[in-house]
Amino acid sequence: MNGQMTMEKREERLRVVSPLTNIIEKENEVVIEAEMVGVDRNEIEIELNENELTIAGKQNRNGIPEGFTSLYRERRAFEYRRAFELSAMIDKENINAGHENGVLKLTLPKTKKAEPRKIAVN
Numbered sequence: 001m002n003g004q005m006t007m008e009k010r011e012e013r014l015r016v017v018s019p020l021t022n023i024i025e026k027e028n029e030v031v032i033e034a035e036m037v038g039v040d041r042n043e044i045e046i047e048l049n050e051n052e053l054t055i056a057g058k059q060n061r062n063g064i065p066e067g068f069t070s071l072y073r074e075r076r077a078f079e080y081r082r083a084f085e086l087s088a089m090i091d092k093e094n095i096n097a098g099h100e101n102g103v104l105k106l107t108l109p110k111t112k113k114a115e116p117r118k119i120a121v122n
Helices: none
Strands: 015-017 022-025 028-037 044-049 053-059 078-085 094-098 103-109
Touching: 028 078, 044 094, 053 103
Parallel strands: 015 078
Antiparallel strands: 022 028, 028 103, 044 053, 053 078, 094 103
16 A cells, blocks of 8 residues: 555445344244344334335444545445335234334234134033
8 A cells, every 4th residue: 555545446236135033922922122223213214014014224424523535434324224024913903013222012912813822622
């Protein structure tokens, strides 16, 4: 580099990545936890279209403080996006969402008919 810093010039494209996700089933609900680090809760979009649940969020931080010039960057803005196909056992009218410490948590209650029950033998 001959004692000089070279600057990379690249076309800025918004990368789309799938968030790391855990899906947990409980007796009365299914819980989806999606890691969406760096996304403000106001930047998260959740959409339900028939049986498809889509989550998305933009992470816009570039890590460059005001007044500084970037010489080299590996951290770039990107978008999280992932879709899930919901089964008939999910009560689609009562899905709840929360966001804490970079994790989006969706609680999907099961419909009454999908809940386990015991059947007595006569």
